[in-house]
Amino acid sequence: MTTIAVLGAGKIGEALLAGLLQAGRDAEDLLFTERHPDRAAELTARYGIAKVEIDEAAKRADVLVVAVKPQDIDPVLTELAPVVGPSSLVVSLCAGLPTSLYERRLPEGVPVVRVMPNTPMVVGEAMSAVSAGTHATTAHVALVTDLLSAVGQVIEVPESQQDAVTALSGSGPAYFFYLVEAMIDAGILLGLPRAVAEKLIVQSAVGAAKMLAESSEHPVILREAVTSPGGTTINAIRELEKHGVRAALLDAIEAARDRSVQLGQ
DSSP: OOOEEEEOOSHHHHHHHHHHHHTTOOGGGEEEEOSOHHHHHHHHHHHOOEEOOHHHHHHHOSEEEEOSOGGGHHHHHHHHTTTOOTTSEEEEOOTTOOHHHHHHHSOTTOOEEEEEOOGGGGGTOEEEEEEEOTTOOHHHHHHHHHHHGGGEEEEEOOGGGHHHHIIIIISHHHHHHHHHHHHHHHHHHTTOOHHHHHHHHHHHHHHHHHHHHHOOSOHHHHHHHHOOTTSHHHHHHHHHHHTTHHHHHHHHHHHHHHHHHHHHO
16 A cells, blocks of 8 residues: 655645545555644544654655645755655645756656645545646556545646646635625625525535536526526626626736746746
8 A cells, every 4th residue: 555644734734634544545554744743643643643754754655745835845855855766756735836846856756746736625625736747657647646536626737737727726715715705795784694694605605516516507608597687696797797806806816826936936
């Protein structure tokens, strides 16, 4: 069985560990690193997974999943460089960081696969995009795809598209949360209690997402099905267009893409 070490057990790292356990992996085949002792003890008590240091993780694990914040990558690569080789597979979950960064800092021949997941991983509904580095093979990509399938859906994209993926699906949940927050406020403005407004909007979002996922119809068709001539919905859509909501969303996602590019530099 493949041994997997998650380097950095924040929310995404923990979600991956939990998903792998739920998918049938044994706790003995999983490891994690964590710099905060209290957090490490909590995770070991919760999942029965051993906390190790980076050098031990590199010795024992076949796959090293780097799940730290992009700004914390330097010390991790400094510790990894002396203890990894071509037999180790490094998987990066760090937003904006290209495989070339790892390949420059790690020994020649180390295979690297770049992944852009998103936070619905914590409920097993992540959307993850994977890209192979210079030394990663189709077998490496298949292994990573299999691992990530435990916590959601996976697609493979060229690495040149990863900044766009980061802006669209990596940051995407925040856009939906922002919209839901605004709609709940609108419900309160219209006189509904917060709990009622929240229930109405959250379930509407769940139902709409399920329709999108399960229907073969284009989103425009689904929207038009709710938009009766002269009705309430078309009046709302007119106001959204009047205020440039579509253009603002395009600009926002471009800004997120630009920031992803900056992080990679």
